[in-house]
Each structure stands twice: as C-alpha cells, then as structure tokens.
Amino acid sequence: MIKVNPLSASSGNVYVLFGFEAIQARPNLDPYTSTLRTNDETMQVFTSDVHLKHHVRRGIKAFAAAESLIPHPETAVFYEKEDDAGNARDFTLRLKQVRDAAGIKDSDPKDALHYCLDLPLFGYVHAIKSENFNVTNAANTLFRPSTFHACEIYSLGRNNAFPTLKDGAVQESAGSATVDSLEYGFFLALWEINLNMLRVNAEHHQLIDWQKVGAAGWLEILINGMWKAYTSDRYPSFTQRSQFAQFVVGWQPTGDVSYANPAELFDKLEQKKLTAHHEALTALNTVLPDFLRGWGCTPAQRFAVQTAANCPLTCLG
Amino acid sequence: MSYLCFELTGDLAMWRNPYESMGSFSCPGPSPANLAGLLGAALGFASPRSQGAGTQDEKALKALTEKGLPWPVSAELLQWQVDNDYHVACRWIGGSLRRIMWNVNGCKEIGKGENLRMQQQVIAAPDYEVVVRLPAAVARTTADALARPAFPLFLGASFCRAIVRRIAVRETLPDGGNWAQVKKTAWGEATPLSRHVVNAEATGERIRSDGYWVYPTPSWPGELQADPLICGYCRWEQPVS
Numbered sequence: 001m002i003k004v005n006p007l008s009a010s011s012g013n014v015y016v017l018f019g020f021e022a023i024q025a026r027p028n029l030d031p032y033t034s035t036l037r038t039n040d041e042t043m044q045v046f047t048s049d050v051h052l053k054h055h056v057r058r059g060i061k062a063f064a065a066a067e068s069l070i071p072h073p074e075t076a077v078f079y080e081k082e083d084d085a086g087n088a089r090d091f092t093l094r095l096k097q098v099r100d101a102a103g104i105k106d107s108d109p110k111d112a113l114h115y116c117l118d119l120p121l122f123g124y125v126h127a128i129k130s131e132n133f134n135v136t137n138a139a140n141t142l143f144r145p146s147t148f149h150a151c152e153i154y155s156l157g158r159n160n161a162f163p164t165l166k167d168g169a170v171q172e173s174a175g176s177a178t179v180d181s182l183e184y185g186f187f188l189a190l191w192e193i194n195l196n197m198l199r200v201n202a203e204h205h206q207l208i209d210w211q212k213v214g215a216a217g218w219l220e221i222l223i224n225g226m227w228k229a230y231t232s233d234r235y236p237s238f239t240q241r242s243q244f245a246q247f248v249v250g251w252q253p254t255g256d257v258s259y260a261n262p263a264e265l266f267d268k269l270e271q272k273k274l275t276a277h278h279e280a281l282t283a284l285n286t287v288l289p290d291f292l293r294g295w296g297c298t299p300a301q302r303f304a305v306q307t308a309a310n311c312p313l314t315c316l317g
Numbered sequence: 318m319s320y321l322c323f324e325l326t327g328d329l330a331m332w333r334n335p336y337e338s339m340g341s342f343s344c345p346g347p348s349p350a351n352l353a354g355l356l357g358a359a360l361g362f363a364s365p366r367s368q369g370a371g372t373q374d375e376k377a378l379k380a381l382t383e384k385g386l387p388w389p390v391s392a393e394l395l396q397w398q399v400d401n402d403y404h405v406a407c408r409w410i411g412g413s414l415r416r417i418m419w420n421v422n423g424c425k426e427i428g429k430g431e432n433l434r435m436q437q438q439v440i441a442a443p444d445y446e447v448v449v450r451l452p453a454a455v456a457r458t459t460a461d462a463l464a465r466p467a468f469p470l471f472l473g474a475s476f477c478r479a480i481v482r483r484i485a486v487r488e489t490l491p492d493g494g495n496w497a498q499v500k501k502t503a504w505g506e507a508t509p510l511s512r513h514v515v516n517a518e519a520t521g522e523r524i525r526s527d528g529y530w531v532y533p534t535p536s537w538p539g540e541l542q543a544d545p546l547i548c549g550y551c552r553w554e555q556p557v558s
Contacts, residue, residue: 012465031434032420049476050421113368123475130379134388135368136469142478143328192478194469196361200369259480261328 001067002227004220005303007252010199014215014303015142015253015295016191016223017262019246019284019311020230021277025182026239027051036153036180039146042266043273045153045185046146052189053140055240057118059229060221064117066228069221070207072101078116078124091128102206109133113201117208120201121222138198139222145189146263149283150273152183186246186280188262193219216303223248223304231308246311250304253296260294281311289315319456321449322491323463323484324410325355329419330443330472335511335524341437343473345414346445346497346532348511349405349549350524351473356449356459357394359481361467365389369468384521395515398550404450406545408496409532411444414506419476443472448490450546456486495533496545503529506537512551520553527551 007014028047030037037046057077065073075098081089089097095112102115109131113119123137159176195215202218203210213220229235230245266272268287274280292315305316325347332344332351347355363369365378366388381389397403419437451459463470463481470479499510509526517523530547533539 011467013469030418030420031422032418032436048419048421110368132388133366133368133373134364137475138469140469140476140478142480192469194466196467197369197469200468259326259482 002220002223002248002304002306004216004223004250006214006216007195007219007303008254009195009252010215011196012194012252014193014195014219014250015297016193016219016226016248016250016304017292017295017297018145018189018191018226018248020187020189020243021246021280022182022185022187022243023277025185025242026180027182027185027187027243029180029239034179036182037144038151038153039263043150043153044147044263044266045151045182045187046144046263047187048144049141052145053118053122055229055235056222056225057122058225058235059227059233060117060225062228062233063221063224067224070117075101076116077118078112079118079122110204114204114206117221120198120205121218123201135201136197138195138201139191139193142190142192143261143263145187147185148188148262148265148287149186149269149280150266151185152273152275154181154183155179156181184275184277184280186274186277186284188265190262191222193222219250219303223250223306227306245308247307247313247316248304249292249297249302249306249316251295251297251301252303253301255296257296258291258294260291262291265291277310281313285314288313318450319453320487320490321451321456321459321484322487323447323460324482325407325443325445325447325472326480326482327443327472327478328441329417329477330440331419331437331474331477332440332508333473334509334526336509336526341435343416343438343440344508345440345506345534346407346409346443346508346530347473348508348526348530349403349547350511350513352405352407352447352449353394353398353403353513353549354390355470355479356463357391357397358468358470359462359466360394360397360459361462362391362394362397363468364391381518384518388523390513390517390523395513395517395550398513399515401451401455403549404546405549406448406490406496406547407530407532408446408493408539408545409444409534410446411442413536414532414534415441417441439477440472446491448546449549453486460484460486490545494541494545495539496542497530497532498539498542498545499528499547500531501528503531506534507531510547512549514553515550516552522553525551525553 028051061076064076121139123135416438507529510528510530511526
C-alpha cells in the first residue's frame with residue numbers, strides 16, 4: 001500500500017504525476033475510428049481522462065476490497081455499468097444496489113455520493129427528476145495523458161476465429177480487420193486535485209470518516225486505486241493487460257509552478273522515438289528532474305512516492 | 318477601478334453555445350458569462366444545484382425550475398457582478414485557432430444501460446488573455462482567489478481543466494489590440510455574447526445572448542477599440558406594451 005503523508009495546507013490544488021507504460025497494447029481507441037489517439041505531427045499517443053478514470057475506478061474497487069476499507073466493496077464504485085455477467089445496469093438499478101448493500105431504508109438523493117468511493121473524487125450528475133444536483137470532480141487530469149515520446153504504431157491484420165453468418169448462411173471465409181498496435185509507449189498523466197472541492201464532496205461520506213482521514217485518506221484511495229489498476233489488478237483484455245504502473249509521485253506546491261504539460265517533454269528529447277523500457281528510463285532520468293522542479297515537486301513538498309522495481313528514477317529516489 | 322489581468326489556458330476548451338446545450342461544437346472563446354462563472358468558481362460561489370452549495374433549499378429551487386431555469390446561477394455571483402459593475406475584455410493570444418475531435422464513450426441517458434458514443438469538437442491549446450475591471454480591493458481579492466481557487470476551474474466543461482497564470486492587478490489596460498468585439502451580426506467564427514441576467518428570478522431566463530463577441534485571430538485580425546471592456550451582465554427588461 002502506498003502511504004500518503006498528511007498535507008501541510010487544506011486548500012488550493014495538489015498534483016499527482018502517474019507514469020505507466022504500454023507494451024504491444026491498444027490503450028483507449030477512439031470509439032468512432034477504432035484507431036489509437038495520436039498527435040500526427042509528433043507521433044505521440046494519448047488517451048482521454050475518461051479512459052484513465054475508468055481503470056482507476058477498477059483499482060479503487062480492488063483497493064477497497066484488499067484493505068477492507070468499506071463493508072461492501074462490490075459497491076465501492078458507482079459507475080460500473082455492467083455486472084459480472086456483462087448485463088447492462090442503468091443509473092436507477094445501480095443506485096438501488098448501493099442502497100441495498102448498505103442496508104439503507106430511508107433513502108436520500110445523496111446516497112450514491114455518501115456510500116461510493118469514486119463519486120467524491122470524480123464527481124457526477126444526479127439527473128433524477130426533482131432531485132437534480134451535480135457534484136464537480138475534485139480530481140481530474142490537467143492535460144490529456146500522453147506518451148512523452150514518439151511511438152511506433154503497427155497496423156496489424158487479424159482474422160476472426162470463426163466464419164460469420166450472413167442472411168442465415170455461413171460465409172465461406174472468416175472476417176478480417178486491421179487494427180493499430182502500440183509497440184511501446186511510456187505515458188505520463190498529471191492529475192490536479194482541488195482540496196476544497198474534495199472536502200465539500202467527501203466530508204459527509206458515511207463509510208470513510210473525513211474527520212479521521214481528511215484529504216490524505218482520499219488521496220490514498222486515488223493513488224492506490226491508480227497503482228492497483230496497473231499492477232496487481234490490470235484489466236485482463238488483450239489490449240489492456242500489457243500496461244504497467246511505473247511510478248507515481250504526489251506533491252503540494254507552495255509557490256508558483258510552471259504549468260508545463262508533461263507531453264511537451266518531447267521537445268527536450270534528443271531521440272524523439274523511443275521503443276523500449278530502458279530508452280524511456282534513460283530519457284526520463286534526463287528530463288524529469290527539471291520538469292518536477294518547475295512544478296514545485298521538491299522532496300519536502302511530496303506526500304507520496306512509489307516506483308516500480310524496474311523503474312529506478314534517480315530524481316524520485 | 319483596477320484591471321485584473323490573467324492568462325487563461327489549458328489543454329482543451331469546450332465553450333458551448335448556451336442555446337444549444339447538447340451541442341458538441343466549441344465556440345472560439347468564452348463569453349462574458351463563461352468568464353463570470355470562472356471567477357465565481359475561484360471565489361467559491363456555488364451553483365444552487367451543486368454539492369458545493371451545501372444544503373439545498375428545495376422550495377426555492379423548485380420555484381426557479383418552474384420558471385424555466387434548470388441549472389440556476391449562484392445568487393452570490395449575480396450580486397457580485399452587480400455590486401462590482403463587472404466589465405470584461407478577452408482576446409485570443411494563441412496561434413491559429415484549431416479544433417480537434419474529442420470522441421469518448423459516455424452516457425447521456427441514464428435510464429438506459431448502454432453506452433453512447435459522443436463526438437465533440439473542442440479547441441486545442443486554448444490561450445486567452447482576460448481583463449476584468451473591478452474596484453481595487455475586489456480585484457486583489459479575486460486575484461488571490463484565482464491563484465488559490467475555492468473550486469476547480471474549467472474551460473467551459475468539466476473535462477477541460479483551466480490553467481490561470483500571470484495574474485496581475487494593474488492600473489491601466491494592457492497594450493495591444495485584438496480584443497473580442499461586440500457585433501450584432503457575425504460571419505463565420507463567433508461566440509454568442511452571452512451574459513447572466515441578474516434579475517433572473519423575475520424573468521425565467523438566466524442567460525441572454527444579444528449579438529456576438531467576435532474573437533480576432535492571427536488570420537482574421539480585429540479592429541482597434543478605444544475601450545474593449547464590456548458590461549458582463551444584463552437585466553431582462555419587460556417589453557413596453
């Protein structure tokens with residue numbers, strides 16, 4: 001478990017930089033084009049905030065179960081739109097499941113907010129007639145999570161395992177398709193967490209006592225959820241399972257910061273295209289120290305640090 | 318009076334046309350109402366239907382809904398605009414203005430379980446300079462709030478976090494032109510001149526768009542204006558019968 005140290009101030013923004021690598025994977029295809037999201041000029045690959053939060057939610061559920069954070073971890077995450085058998089759940093059904101799990105008899109419109117762990121962090125809109133309210137996200141990525149380097153993308157042809165049916169008859173040949181495959185990408189996701197918003201969203205939570213754990217407790221849920229989603233609890237699909245957490249660092253800056261986008265580390269690289277872990281590590285050891293300094297991420301301001309065993313970053317040592 | 322100046326930037330921006338609330342195409346820049354909302358978030362003025370507002374007065378909210386105000390504006394923010402005679406100017410200071418596709422799986426109809434693919438066209442690498450004319454003390458308080466915002470700041474949508482930098486309180490307007498200018502009609506790229514209606518409870522309208530706020534860009538420079546600041550709020554006047 002990654003420990004989060006107490007924060008020095010209770011307002012303003014804190015930041016978390018999460019690094020993960022994807023090897024022969026397809027992180028977050030565009031739902032319209034089924035291609036990787038790329039910057040065509042630099043060949044950097046990026047993902048959406050929605051994608052990352054989807055996986056962090058899985059990690060939060062796993063973390064809640066592993067640490068026995070709450071009595072019913074199966075309802076730790078509200079936005080779980082399918083059950084284990086793949087059946088769709090709508091908002092009303094999910095809300096009922098949360099209430100049933102918690103044994104709530106006198107329902108309140110804010111039950112989901114007060115009994116799930118994802119909503120105080122990521123917000124939501126409670127769009128039920130005559131109960132409408134919205135919860136602004138306290139935590140979100142400040143920029144699109146992106147590789148800091150150019151990537152090699154292969155276009156791979158695939159055949160379906162079985163011939164398909166057409167007009168009731170089996171077609172002679174199996175269908176085929178061409179898909180993008182990211183050979184190697186080291187992604188950097190910079191999160192911004194507004195501490196006042198987090199307090200507003202979480203202070204009346206019924207399962208995690210704000211008075212006891214404060215913002216540090218919720219940051220621990222976020223950071224450990226992130227880490228678990230990309231280590232012990234990776235999504236098992238072919239496209240997602242080869243993605244691995246590499247490092248995470250959280251800090252609370254005290255002065256002005258650079259607001260530099262980690263994707264722009266690309267400009268500082270001598271070798272723009274990286275194709276392997278050791279190349280990424282060498283590059284990060286060169287460019288990351290200045291980047292973190294610019295963001296006010298000094299050792300004294302850090303509240304959490306974790307690196308993977310194969311990711312010896314000197315600036316986080 | 319003083320001028321609160323700051324740069325407003327970020328990764329993506331989604332400035333929706335308020336009369337097309339489900340629209341997926343971003344206007345070129347923020348309207349005066351968007352900028353008022355940003356300042357209100359920094360100062361901690363919560364929307365009445367948000368968790369930030371704390372305990373909700375369901376009776377008052379129901380009355381507002383009956384008047385056609387599904388997501389009412391903070392009463393504190395409306396009063397702040399009137400009390401300080403909120404005037405604002407904004408200009409695009411980025412390169413060529415461009416949009417990118419932002420396609421995600423989302424869910425817009427919560428009564429249905431399946432996903433809905435959403436395609437949005439958002440401004441990439443948005444970069445604006447904003448000037449707000451305020452009483453000196455209020456300008457300083459607001460500058461402090463922007464540096465340490467009470468709530469997260471966004472560029473029109475909650476997936477577009479805002480970065481506010483180079484915050485300064487000055488006694489004169491910054492040099493240079495190309496400020497957004499008010500037009501009754503507009504060709505091509507234009508942001509509706511949307512302003513909060515400060516007597517909304519009497520009218521049922523929370524926003525009024527009266528003409529356009531046209532952002533000059535490098536390829537379409539603007540006209541010189543003696544005073545680019547415009548009143549950022551309005552009152553809904555009853556038509557004379």
